[in-house]
Amino acid sequence: xxxxxxxxxxxxxxxxxxxxxxxxxxxxxxxxxxxxxxxxxxxxxxxxxxxxxxxxxxxxxxxxxxxxxxxxxxxxxxxxxxxxxxxxxxxxxxxxxxxxxxxxxxxxxxxxxxxxxxxxxxxxxxxxxxxxxxxxxxxxxxxxxxxxxxxxxxxxxxxxxxxxxxxxxxxxxxxxxxxxxxxxxxxxxxxxxxxxxxxxxxxxxxxxxxxxxx
Numbered sequence: 001x002x003x004x005x006x007x008x009x010x011x012x013x014x015x016x017x018x019x020x021x022x023x024x025x026x027x028x029x030x031x032x033x034x035x036x037x038x039x040x041x042x043x044x045x046x047x048x049x050x051x052x053x054x055x056x057x058x059x060x061x062x063x064x065x066x067x068x069x070x071x072x073x074x075x076x077x078x079x080x081x082x083x084x085x086x087x088x089x090x091x092x093x094x095x096x097x098x099x100x101x102x103x104x105x106x107x108x109x110x111x112x113x114x115x116x117x118x119x120x121x122x123x124x125x126x127x128x129x130x131x132x133x134x135x136x137x138x139x140x141x142x143x144x145x146x147x148x149x150x151x152x153x154x155x156x157x158x159x160x161x162x163x164x165x166x167x168x169x170x171x172x173x174x175x176x177x178x179x180x181x182x183x184x185x186x187x188x189x190x191x192x193x194x195x196x197x198x199x200x201x202x203x204x205x206x207x208x209x210x211x212x213x214x
Contacts, residue, residue, distance in 0.1 A: 007043040007044060008037065008039065008042045008043050009043060009044035009045075009046060009090070010033040010037070010042050010044075010046070011045075011046045011047070011048035011092070012025075012029035012033075012045065012046070012047065012048060013029070013048050013049045014026065014047065014049045014062050014066065014073060015049075016059070016062075019062070022066065022071065022073060022076060023071070023075075023076045026073065026076045026077075027076075027080075030042075030080065030085060030086070034085075040085075041085050041086060042085075042086055042087075043086070043087045043088060044086070044087065044088045044089075044110075044111060045077065045080065045085075045088075045089060046089075046090035046091055046092060046113065047067070047073050047077075047090070047091040048091075048092045048113075049061050049062050049092075050062075050094040050095035051063075051064055051067055051094075051096065051099045051100060051103060052064070052096045052099055053096045053098055054096070060095075061094075064099045064103070067091070067103055068102070068103065068106050068108065073091075074106070074108035077108075077109075078108075088149075089109050089110050089111070090110060090112065090113065091103060091111075091113070092153070093123070093136065093139055093143075094180065097136055097137050097139070100112075100136070100139060101139065101142060104139070104143050104146050107146055110148060111148055111149040111151065112139070112148050112150055113150075113151045113152075113153045114136070114140050114143070114150050114151070114152055115136065115153055115154050115179060115180050115183075116136070116140060116152050116153075116154070116155070117154055117155050117156065117157045117161065117210060117213070117214060118157070118206070118209060118210045119133070119160065119161065119183075119188050119191045120133045120134065120136075120157075120182075122134070122137065123136035123137075123138070123139040123140045124138070124139075124140040124141070124214075132182050133180065133181065133183060134180040134181035134182055134183065136180075152214045153179075154179055154180075154183075155210060155211060155214045156207055156210050157183070157188045157192070158179075158185055158188065160185055160188035160191070160192050161206040161207055162207025162208075162210060195209070
């Protein structure tokens with residue numbers, strides 16, 4: 001029997017209260033994860049806080065400087081890698097598109113979690129100027145060009161594709177809010193309602209074309 005090759009990944013957040021000592025906050029999060037997982041290290045450790053360029057948006061995440069400047073998240077992840085506690089550094093591609101592209105172009109990270117689905121394909125494909133969701137401006141291709149791995153997230157648009165998906169008794173769209181501008185659940189449901197012809201073609205539901213698309 002071939003033993004499966006398993007990669008263990010976990011995420012961490014950086015809040016406003018952590019900005020004076022980012023390293024301590026990140027290490028505490030990793031220590032807690034390792035204890036819960038019963039491991040000495042993880043393969044992938046990912047920043048899961050939106051990144052912004054505008055200071056007035058920091059209440060929703062952190063500034064790009066907190067990621068790339070000296071003493072920021074990228075430096076901390078480099079040290080954790082050198083200590084053998086993690087193998088790869090990742091981040092979730094949420095926040096300002098321009099800030100995310102700068103993180104990618106810095107080549108400080110190995111992996112990006114990309115928001116991409118049938119209702120907002122902009123991370124992987126071009127969209128018209130009239131598109132009213134967040135334009136991720138080809139983030140997937142730019143990550144690939146910079147030698148990064150990509151993991152697709154929000155593939156079923158929080159349940160808007162294929163119906164409401166239960167998560168521990170809750171519909172997916174009730175867990176948290178919109179992750180990207182213009183990605184509110186009701187907005188996505190209205191978009192999904194226009195794709196009924198795909199259901200008829202596949203004799204199923206929108207989850208099938210949604211997954212096939214990604």
